[in-house]
Amino acid sequence: MNEMSKTERMTVAPSLKGPxxxxxxxxxxDYETEALPDALPQGMNSPQKCNYGLYGEQLSGTxxxxxxxxxxRTWCYRIRPSVKHSHRYEKIxxxxxxxxxxxxxxxxxxxxxxxxxxxxxxETLTWITGMHTMTTAGDVNTQVGMASHIYMVNTSMExxxxxxxxxxxxxxxxxxxxxxxxxxxxxxxxxxxxxIIPRGLVYRVEVLEGPARGFVCENYxxxxxxxxxxxxxxxxxxxxxxFKAPVAAFEDREVPSTVTVKWCGQFHTTKIGxxxxxxxxxxxxxxxxxxxxxxxxxxxxxxxxxxxPSIFTVLTAPSGQPGTANxxxxxxxxxxxxxxxxxxxxxxxxxxxxxxxxxxxxxxxAKPQGFSPGGMSLHNMMLPxxxxxxxxxxxxxxxxxxxxxxxxxxxxxxTRFPQHLTVFAANEAPLQDDYIDCWSxxxxxxxGTPGKKK
Numbered sequence: 508m509n510e511m512s513k514t515e516r517m518t519v520a521p522s523l524k525g526p527x528x529x530x531x532x533x534x535x536x537d538y539e540t541e542a543l544p545d546a547l548p549q550g551m552n553s554p555q556k557c558n559y560g561l562y563g564e565q566l567s568g569t570x571x572x573x574x575x576x577x578x579x580r581t582w583c584y585r586i587r588p589s590v591k592h593s594h595r596y597e598k599i600x601x602x603x604x605x606x607x608x609x610x611x612x613x614x615x616x617x618x619x620x621x622x623x624x625x626x627x628x629x630e631t632l633t634w635i636t637g638m639h640t641m642t643t644a645g646d647v648n649t650q651v652g653m654a655s656h657i658y659m660v661n662t663s664m665e666x667x668x669x670x671x672x673x674x675x676x677x678x679x680x681x682x683x684x685x686x687x688x689x690x691x692x693x694x695x696x697x698x699x700x701x702x703i704i705p706r707g708l709v710y711r712v713e714v715l716e717g718p719a720r721g722f723v724c725e726n727y728x729x730x731x732x733x734x735x736x737x738x739x740x741x742x743x744x745x746x747x748x749x750f751k752a753p754v755a756a757f758e759d760r761e762v763p764s765t766v767t768v769k770w771c772g773q774f775h776t777t778k779i780g781x782x783x784x785x786x787x788x789x790x791x792x793x794x795x796x797x798x799x800x801x802x803x804x805x806x807x808x809x810x811x812x813x814x815x816p817s818i819f820t821v822l823t824a825p826s827g828q829p830g831t832a833n834x835x836x837x838x839x840x841x842x843x844x845x846x847x848x849x850x851x852x853x854x855x856x857x858x859x860x861x862x863x864x865x866x867x868x869x870x871x872x873a874k875p876q877g878f879s880p881g882g883m884s885l886h887n888m889m890l891p892x893x894x895x896x897x898x899x900x901x902x903x904x905x906x907x908x909x910x911x912x913x914x915x916x917x918x919x920x921x922t923r924f925p926q927h928l929t930v931f932a933a934n935e936a937p938l939q940d941d942y943i944d945c946w947s948x949x950x951x952x953x954x955g956t957p958g959k960k961k
Contacts, residue, residue, distance in 0.1 A: 516758050516760060516782075517688065517693065517756040517757065517758055517784075518542050518543070518756065518757050518758075518759070518787075519542060519692075519693070519754065519755070519756040520540050520541060520542045520692075520754035520755040520756065529693070529753065529754055530751035530752060530753060530754065530797070531751065531752045531753075531754060532747075532748045532749070532750065532751055532752075533747055533748060533750060533752070534733060534745075534747040534750040534796065535579075535732070535733075535747070535792055536747075536752070536792060537790070537791065537792050538752050538789075538790060538791065538792065538794060539788075539789070539790035540692070540754045540755040540788065540789060540790070541584075541755050541787065541788035541789075542754075542755040542756055542757055542787050542788065543559060543787055543788070545558050546558055546559055546561060546584055546755075546787045546788035547584065547788040547789075547790060548563070548584070552565070552582050553582075557584055558584075559787065561584040561585060561586065561787055561788075562584070562585055562586070562587065562588045563582065563583075563584055564582070564583045564584075564585060564588050564589060565580055565581070565582050565583070566580065566581045566582075566583055566690075566707060566708070566791075566793060567579070567580045567793070568580060568581075568705055568706060568707070568730065568793035569730075569793075577729075579730065579791075579792050579793040580791050580792070580793050581691070581789050581790065581791025581792065581793040581794060582789060582790050582791055583690065583691075583786045583788075583789045584786065584787055584788040584789065585690075585757075585785045585786045585787060586757070586759055586785035586787065587781070587785055589783070591779070591781075592709065592766060592779055592783035593766070593777055593779075594777045594778060594779060595777065596768070596775040596776065596777050597775060597776050597777070598773060598774070598775050599767070599774050599775065599776050600774070601635060601636065601638070601774045603636075603638060603639040603640060603931055604635070604638040604639075604640055604656070604769075604774070605640040605643055605654065605772075605929050605931075606640075606643060606647040606654060606673065606725075606769075606771075606772030607643035607644055607645050607646055607647050607652050607653075607654060607727070607772075607927070608643070608645075608646050608647075608927075609640075609643040609927060609929060610927050611927075611928070611929065611930045611933070613930075614927070614928050614929070614930060614932075614933040614934075615928075615933075616642075616887060616925065616926065616927045616928045617887060617890070618887070618890070618943070619884075619885070619886050619887075619890055619892055619942065619943055620884060620885045620928070620932075620938065620939075620942060621877065621878065621882065621883070621884040621885075621938075621939045621942035622641070622882055622883050622884070622932070622936050622937055622938050622939065623879060623881075623882050623937040623939060624720070624879055624880065624881025624882050624937070625639065625657050625659055625720060625881065625936065625937065626937070627659065627661070627718045627720070628659065628661075631661065631662045632659050632660055632661050632662060633660060633662050633663070633664050633667070633712070634658065634660055634664060634669065634685075634711075634712035635664075635667075635669055635767055635774075637658050637659040637660040637661070638656050638657075638658050638723065639656060639657045639658070639659065639931055639936070640654055640655070640656050640929045640931065640932075641655050641656060641657060641863075641883065641885075641928070641929060641931070641932040641936065642654065642655045642863060642885060642926035642927060642928055642929065642932060643655075643926070643927050643929065644861065644922050644924035644925060644926045644927065645727055645728070645833075645922075645924045646727075647673050647674070647727050647771060647772045648771055648772070650673075650727050650728055651727060651728050651826070651833065651924070652727050652728065652833065652922065652924045653674075653724060653725055653726055653727055653728070653824075653833070653834050653920065653922050653924070654674075654724075654725040654727075655722065655723070655724055655725070655863050655883075655920050655926070656722070656723040656724075656725065657720070657721075657722060657723075657883070657936075658678075658719070658720065658721055658722075658723055659718065659719075659720055660683070660685065660712065660714055660717065660718065660719045660720075661714060661717050661718040661719070662714065663711075663712070663713040663714050664711040664712050664713065666762055666763065666764040666765065666782070667711060667764070667765045667766075667767065668709050668710065668711045668764060668765070668766045668767070668782075668783055668784070669709070669710060669711065669712075669766070669767045669768075669769075670707055670708055670709045670710065670766070670768060670769070671704075671706060671707075671725075671768075671769040672706065672707060672768060672769060672770040672771075673706070673725070673727060673769050673770065673771065673772065674706055674725045674726050674727050674769075675703060675704060675705050675706045675725075675726050675730055675731065676703070676704045676723055676724070676725055676726070677701060677702075677703055677723065677724040677725075677726065677731060677822070677836060678696060678701060678702040678703075678704065678721060678722075678723055679701050679721050679722040679723070679724070679865065679867065679918060680696055680697055680698045680700065680701075680719065680720075680721035681698055681720050681721045681722065681865070681866075681867050681868075681880060681881050682698065682718070682719060682720040682721070682881065683697075683698075683714065683715075683716050683717045683718055683719025683720060683721075684696070684697040684714075684715040684716040684717075684719065685697075685712055685713070685714060685715065685719055686712070686713040686714075686715050687702060687704065687710050687711075687712055687795065688710055688711050688712075688713065688756075688758075688784055689704070689708055689709070689710040689753065689784070689795050690708055690709050690710065690783070690784055690785075690786045691708065691752075691753060691755065691786060691789055691794050691795060692752070692753025692754050692755055692756045692795075693753050693756050694751075694753050694795055694796075694797050695715065695797075696797050697716075698721075698867060698868070699799065699800050699801055699867065699868075699916065700797055700798065700799050700800060701797065701798050701800060701821075701836075702795065702796070702797045702798075703731060703795060703796050703797075703798075703822075704795050705730070705793055705794065705795060706730075708795060709766065709783050709784065710784075710795075711784075720881055722865045722883070722918075722920075724834060724836065724920045726824050726833070726834055727833075728824055728825075728826065728833035728834070729824050729825050729826070729833060730824065731822040731823065731824050731834070731836070732822065732823060732824070732825070733745060733747065733822065733823075734817075734820045734821075734822070734823045734835075739806060742804075743804040743805075743806045744803065744804060744805075744806065744820070744821070745798065745802075745803055745804075745821045745822070746802070746804070749798060749799060749802040750796045750797070750798045751796060751797050751798070752794045752795065752796050753794070753795065755786065755787065755788050755789055756784075757784060757785050757786055757787045758782035758784045758785060759782075759785065760781060760782040761780060761781050762780070762781065762782065763778065763779075763780060764778070764779050764780070764781060764782055764783070765777070765778060765779075766779060766783060798821075800821075800838060800840065800867075800916065801840075803821060803838055803840060805818075805819055805838075805840065805842045806818060807842065807843075807844075808845075808846050808849075809845055809846075810846065810847060811846050811847050811848060811849050812846060812849055813846055813849065813851065816837055816839075816853060816919070817835065817837070819837045819838050819839060820835050820836070820837050821836050821837065821838050822835075822836040823835050823836070826923055828923070831859075831860075831923050832860075832921070832922070832923060833922060833923065833924075834920060834921065834922050835860075835919070835920075835921040835922075836918065836919070836920060836921075837918060837919040837921060838916070838917075838918050839871065839915065839916070839917045839918065839919075840915065840916045841911065841912055841913050841914070841915060841916070842911070842912055843909060843910070843911050843912075844909070844910045844911070844912060845909045845910075846907070847907060848907070849907070850902050850903065851872075851902055851907075851910075852872050852873045852893075852894045852898050852899075852902050853872075853873045853893060853894065854893060855891065855892070855893030855894070856891070856892070856893060857889050857890060857891040857892070858886075858888065858889070859888055859889065859923070860888065860921045860922065860923060861885070861886070861887045861888045861921065861922050861923075861924065861925055861926045862885070862886045862892075862919050862920075862921050863883060863884070863885050863919065863920045863921070863926060864878075864883060864884045864885075864886075864917055864918065864919045864920075865882070865883040865917065865918055865919075865920075866878050866879060866880045866881065866882050866883070866916075866917045867880060867916040867917060867918065868880045868914070868915070868916050869913075869914040869915035869916060869917075870914065870915055871915060871917045872898065872912055872915065873893065873894045873895075873898050874894070874895060874898065874945070876895070876897065876945075877939060877942065877945065878917075884942070885926060885928075887925055887926055888924075888925050893946075895945040895946060895949075896945075896946070896948050896949045896950070899949065
């Protein structure tokens with residue numbers, strides 16, 4: 508550790524007042540924030556000379572000509588332009604972080620799979636080396652599809668920085684607390700929260716409370732956005748005001764540093780002589796955000812049957828096909844079940860979408876045994892799945908009064924593409940070989956006697 512703590516290195520914008528100190532509310536807002544007074548130009552983006560000797564620079568998250576409602580960019584006023592944060596690159600190997608296409612010839616991805624929580628290790632693992640890819644889908648080079656990862660982090664990044672040119676990252680913590688020091692400010696994220704780190708944004712990750720474990724959805728395609736609510740109307744589900752973007756913060760440090768870049772599935776490092784987190788002020792709508800999953804307001808049936816699980820979508824990343832997402836991020840949290848004469852758990856089905864689930868805490872109602880917090884499962888496209896026998900029998904024979912599902916929070920990364928297992932997921936991760944057997948004891952109940960009813 509250097510002579511000052513990492514927090515003390517950062518010069519932070521004056522704190523916001525109220526319960527959201529250090530953050531600005533909203534999703535896709537046009538924010539503005541400055542860590543020094545009058546560092547942010549007013550009425551224009553690119554003055555001939557910026558205050559404090561800063562450089563004006565635009566970070567674009569979409570093409571210049573993207574439709575107005577999709578166009579995202581942020582103007583940064585920084586100590587050095589980003590070209591000073593890039594030098595000659597050296598290719599490196601990051602053994603467990605893989606990108607699509609990644610089809611291993613000896614791995615069978617066709618199947619229903621479940622993994623126990625990844626055990627912690629004494630090995631030194633940072634945000635980069637602790638990323639373990641479980642599945643990939645699509646093609647990182649054509650910017651479609653995704654990858655799912657488990658992260659295991661026990662060591663903070665010191666004078667090391669990272670950005671992905673391939674993707675935005677949706678981070679879902681399950682254990683521990685992480686702090687993301689980004690070019691645009693500081694985000695702390697803990698279990699029951701998520702963070703979105705945009706493509707191209709430079710940051711480093713510190714472990715505030717560890718060891719840390721969680722899930723990452725790496726989105727190669729269009730950015731995550733809030734789903735359309737349709738007839739639900741203006742309220743419920745994820746409300747924009749509950750997303751928080753950081754206020755400006757910067758480092759002015761002359762110290763040997765390493766920047767690692769993920770580009771087209773490969774990793775490269777470059778050496779520089781200073782911190783790249785030097786944005787003193789910024790304005791725009793391309794920024795990292797965090798979101799508290801406890802503020803997600805689920806909606807559902809109040810008479811009979813229950814709607815498709817898409818009703819629980821928190822965020823969606825569109826594809827070129829309307830209504831069929833590149834990725835949906837779906838949340839199953841505490842909620843009341845009140846439907847009459849209804850089989851209440853998720854029904855048996857097979858689906859054009861590939862579903863990867865993770866358990867943040869508690870018990871998932873369709874799988875009361877074996878799906879532990881920190882664990883995950885995969886039901887690939889057009890493979891049948893649903894409740895095990897215990898869940899089916901309980902749901903079929905319960906007295907149906909109002910019932911609250913408590914102490915439960917699971918999620919799903921759902922994609923239109925088949926998800927291919929990595930070699931790590933197939934051979935090294937704690938795969939439950941007997942998961943497929945959870946349906947083996949489901950009984951035949953058919954009775955064709957004329958007039959026989961339930």
